[in-house]
Amino acid sequence: MDPVDPANQGDPAAQGAAAQGPAARGADGAGDRRAEGLAERLTGFVGALRGHGFLVGPGESAQAAEVLALLGLTDRERMRAGLAAVLLSGERQRSVYDAVFDLYFPLGVGAPTGRHAEQGAGPASAADSAADDSRTEPPVRSAAEERAQLAALRERLAEALAAGDQAGLARLAREAVDGFGRYGGGSTGSDGWSSHQTLGRLQPETLLARVLTAIRSARAAGASSAQDGGEGTGALAGDLAGQDFTARLQADEIRRLIESFRGEVRAEARRRVAERQGRERMARRVISGSVDEADFRLSDAKRRAELRRAVQPLARKLATRLAARRRRAARGTVDLRRSLRRSLSTGGVPLDLAHRRRRPSRPEIVLLCDVSGSVAGFAHFTMLLVKAMREQFGKVRVFAFVNRTEEVTRLVAETDDAEELGTRIFEEAQVTGYHGSSDYGSALGEFTTRYLRELTPRTSVLILGDARTNNADPNRPALATLAEHVRRVHWLNPEPVSLWGTGDSAALRYAELVDMHSCRNIRQLEALAARLLPV
Amino acid sequence: MTEQGQVAAGFFGSVDEVAARLAEVGYLASPAVATTVYLADRLGKPLLVEGPAGVGKTELAKAVGRVGAAPLTRLQCYEGIDESRALYEWNHAKQLLRITAGRETTGAEDPAGGSAGGWDATRDDIFSEEFLLARPLLTAIRRTEPSVLLIDEIDKADVEVEALLLEVLSDFQITVPELGTVEATHRPFVVLTSNASRELSEALRRRCLFLHLDYPDTELELRIVRLQVPGLDEVLADSVVRTVAALRALGLRKAPSVAETVDWARTLLALGADTLDERVVRESLGVVLKHQDDVVKATEKLITEATVATGNARTVVRRPAAD
Numbered sequence: 001m002d003p004v005d006p007a008n009q010g011d012p013a014a015q016g017a018a019a020q021g022p023a024a025r026g027a028d029g030a031g032d033r034r035a036e037g038l039a040e041r042l043t044g045f046v047g048a049l050r051g052h053g054f055l056v057g058p059g060e061s062a063q064a065a066e067v068l069a070l071l072g073l074t075d076r077e078r079m080r081a082g083l084a085a086v087l088l089s090g091e092r093q094r095s096v097y098d099a100v101f102d103l104y105f106p107l108g109v110g111a112p113t114g115r116h117a118e119q120g121a122g123p124a125s126a127a128d129s130a131a132d133d134s135r136t137e138p139p140v141r142s143a144a145e146e147r148a149q150l151a152a153l154r155e156r157l158a159e160a161l162a163a164g165d166q167a168g169l170a171r172l173a174r175e176a177v178d179g180f181g182r183y184g185g186g187s188t189g190s191d192g193w194s195s196h197q198t199l200g201r202l203q204p205e206t207l208l209a210r211v212l213t214a215i216r217s218a219r220a221a222g223a224s225s226a227q228d229g230g231e232g233t234g235a236l237a238g239d240l241a242g243q244d245f246t247a248r249l250q251a252d253e254i255r256r257l258i259e260s261f262r263g264e265v266r267a268e269a270r271r272r273v274a275e276r277q278g279r280e281r282m283a284r285r286v287i288s289g290s291v292d293e294a295d296f297r298l299s300d301a302k303r304r305a306e307l308r309r310a311v312q313p314l315a316r317k318l319a320t321r322l323a324a325r326r327r328r329a330a331r332g333t334v335d336l337r338r339s340l341r342r343s344l345s346t347g348g349v350p351l352d353l354a355h356r357r358r359r360p361s362r363p364e365i366v367l368l369c370d371v372s373g374s375v376a377g378f379a380h381f382t383m384l385l386v387k388a389m390r391e392q393f394g395k396v397r398v399f400a401f402v403n404r405t406e407e408v409t410r411l412v413a414e415t416d417d418a419e420e421l422g423t424r425i426f427e428e429a430q431v432t433g434y435h436g437s438s439d440y441g442s443a444l445g446e447f448t449t450r451y452l453r454e455l456t457p458r459t460s461v462l463i464l465g466d467a468r469t470n471n472a473d474p475n476r477p478a479l480a481t482l483a484e485h486v487r488r489v490h491w492l493n494p495e496p497v498s499l500w501g502t503g504d505s506a507a508l509r510y511a512e513l514v515d516m517h518s519c520r521n522i523r524q525l526e527a528l529a530a531r532l533l534p535v
Numbered sequence: 536m537t538e539q540g541q542v543a544a545g546f547f548g549s550v551d552e553v554a555a556r557l558a559e560v561g562y563l564a565s566p567a568v569a570t571t572v573y574l575a576d577r578l579g580k581p582l583l584v585e586g587p588a589g590v591g592k593t594e595l596a597k598a599v600g601r602v603g604a605a606p607l608t609r610l611q612c613y614e615g616i617d618e619s620r621a622l623y624e625w626n627h628a629k630q631l632l633r634i635t636a637g638r639e640t641t642g643a644e645d646p647a648g649g650s651a652g653g654w655d656a657t658r659d660d661i662f663s664e665e666f667l668l669a670r671p672l673l674t675a676i677r678r679t680e681p682s683v684l685l686i687d688e689i690d691k692a693d694v695e696v697e698a699l700l701l702e703v704l705s706d707f708q709i710t711v712p713e714l715g716t717v718e719a720t721h722r723p724f725v726v727l728t729s730n731a732s733r734e735l736s737e738a739l740r741r742r743c744l745f746l747h748l749d750y751p752d753t754e755l756e757l758r759i760v761r762l763q764v765p766g767l768d769e770v771l772a773d774s775v776v777r778t779v780a781a782l783r784a785l786g787l788r789k790a791p792s793v794a795e796t797v798d799w800a801r802t803l804l805a806l807g808a809d810t811l812d813e814r815v816v817r818e819s820l821g822v823v824l825k826h827q828d829d830v831v832k833a834t835e836k837l838i839t840e841a842t843v844a845t846g847n848a849r850t851v852v853r854r855p856a857a858d
Contacts, residue, residue: 055737055741059741060741063578066578067574067578070573070574070577070578071550071570071573071574075550077566077567078550078566078570080567081566081567081570081571082570082571082574084567084745085570085571085574085575085744085745085746086574086744086745088745088747089737089740089741089745090585090731090734090745091585091731091747091749094747249777249778249780249781252781252784253777253780253781256784346627346628346631347631347635349631351627
């Protein structure tokens with residue numbers, strides 16, 4: 001580990017330059033070293049972003065350098081905001097940007113230092129010095145010592161949470177990773193820092209009740225002292241009632257703080273590992289992609305919330321694009337009679353040409369969605385998309401199936417929440433027969449027999465599902481009838497093409513009849529939807 | 536970056552100055568906003584501000600204008616806006632009038648020939664400044680003093696309009712085929728705002744600095760409320776801001792904007808409420824939430840559920856006393 005010059009503490013990029021190791025510091029003079037280090041650091045940063053699909057060219061690199069020249073290197077958050085202004089082209093990329101930024105322009109290098117100066121005397125100073133000792137001579141600690149340190153750290157974490165002290169939390173995250181995130185031996189090369197291990201030991205989420213108690217007792221103490229001060233008791237009672245109301249929000253606020261602390265710990269662990277293994281490798285590997293590339297099938301709760309936020313503007317975007325296309329298409333050939341008539345007002349000079357209007361046909365969209373458990377993540381997304389489309393297009397009919405098919409347009413219109421919609425479909429619509437596993441053959445069969453006469457050659461049908469029939473008859477004739485009857489059938493399959501036709505998947509056999517597209521994430525969907533939807 | 540003959544607006548000298556001077560005119564900027572505004576000012580690049588409705592995107596442009604005492608030119612975009620509404624337009628009626636007037640005079644003197652010279656003169660004449668109607672973009676480019684150009688809701692305009700903007704935003708010039716190129720003597724400080732209802736083209740994004748303006752954090756919002764509603768009790772202001780933050784976390788159809796927070800604070804002041812309790816919230820929630828579904832959902836989450844939570848809270852409070 002490089003020893004860090006304390007004078008450089010406030011200057012992250014200079015620290016970064018120092019961390020470049022002997023190669024950077026050996027060759028050149030002292031002055032050049034820093035400048036060159038920064039330029040390389042910056043191009044490396046831009047390169048890593050490019051690797052994550054950011055559209056940034058050399059022009060942007062040059063501009064980023066200009067930004068740094070203007071802003072200086074003294075304030076890290078300013079650097080972050082300034083570089084974002086040049087390199088970012090949408091808020092969806094923010095999480096990736098922040099993670100890469102933290103890797104390339106870390107807050108510090110090596111183990112946390114200078115804590116005593118920052119903190120002053122406190123109940124935890126004893127634990128501080130203990131942690132310092134453990135840093136100089138790594139993991140030789142007795143179990144009891146470690147427990148004591150852990151308790152002390154948790155104590156300080158609770159204090160910082162109660163005070164809502166963001167900077168303090170960031171500092172604690174660094175200490176926590178330093179103290180409890182280390183695994184593996186010193187020289188074997190298999191060692192590193194783990195956020196998982198740190199969080200597992202620290203368990204910040206269990207602090208919630210303790211923090212709430214601390215806040216309330218502090219407040220009660222404050223209130224009673226105010227009473228001693230001689231304020232009117234009526235006002236005090238009102239005050240307490242008001243605090244009661246906002247006190248309910250407290251729990252959520254603390255939860256959000258804890259979540260941000262967990263994020264800090266993850267970033268810190270990444271940074272420490274990156275120092276050991278090289279930033280480029282870390283930047284490529286560890287950072288999970290942006291929402292655009294999240295796989296629908298594997299989405300967890302947090303991802304789903306992000307998806308929800310991403311799908312809403314997508315549907316609106318589609319609607320605008322379609323409106324524009326429709327408008328262009330509406331403008332036909334020149335209408336000579338009306339043009340001449342119009343020219344009378346300008347002295348016989350035809351200045352404004354009148355165009356014949358084309359009658360826009362109303363698109364009819366039918367969605368046929370698999371809502372079975374095997375595509376749960378996808379089904380959730382489906383519900384989001386369906387809801388969003390309903391809001392943007394008037395004539396969308398929605399059908400759901402597992403092994404039977406039922407129209408759910410009314411349910412979609414009535415239900416606001418996508419999660420709730422899923423449950424209501426299962427409760428109120430007849431989507432399953434005798435068993436609960438999906439059967440495309442019988443579902444398609446029922447759809448064609450019950451609803452085919454309501455579809456017209458102007459209808460476009462979108463089928464959403466993985467085409468896994470549980471080894472039942474895929475009933476290709478039903479799909480063929482459907483395809484003949486309507487304008488177009490598109491099948492969106494959440495599985496990658498390589499998995500089509502494997503196991504019980506009838507995807508390839510269906511794909512012979514209709515256009516099947518792999519649609520695994522928002523980016524693919526966006527590209528598809530623009531092409532597929534009818535004008 | 537700045538080319539010869541063009542001067543960047545140069546309103547600000549440092550990031551801190553941006554924050555301080557914006558605060559003077561009543562706009563409290565977060566560090567990220569101040570930094571980006573400073574960069575846009577110094578690099579002479581347009582600033583593309585994206586974010587949800589009601590976070591003060593348009594207000595930012597106006598505030599910069601107030602700081603520099605610079606005139607604000609505003610181009611409000613809408614579906615179907617075209618170059619004759621955004622750049623410039625020839626005044627057809629006036630041109631026709633001119634032609635007719637010319638025809639009558641020449642016609643009276645020389646009915647047979649000589650119309651060729653007359654026509655040349657007329658043609659040169661009718662495509663001159665006199666017949667040009669300047670629309671916002673041309674107006675802004677032609678200003679001789681530092682100014683602010685606000686292109687509002689660019690996402691509402693069609694894709695073609697973006698192409699029109701490219702020349703203006705990268706070179707700060709407009710080419711009128713009949714007249715030549717009009718170059719800016721002073722680069723205006725350009726702000727484009729977008730609600731992200733449509734993806735803007737890469738070409739346009741590349742020419743701009745990007746700023747995402749989100750709801751402010753509670754601290755900043757508290758300062759905003761204090762500034763806008765000075766008479767409000769501090770504890771109450773704090774409660775209001777935290778409640779609004781909780782409402783935003785609920786995932787409502789329309790999350791309350793900063794303006795609505797301020798409105799709510801004003802309402803509470805007018806109602807004479809000195810604390811935020813269930814009754815007050817229930818009665819005045821309509822100020823912050825504009826959809827009935829949202830009101831129902833918020834009432835459920837904040838009031839009904841919370842009654843249970845307070846029950847727990849009371850027992851929790853008692854516990855340390857028992858120890």
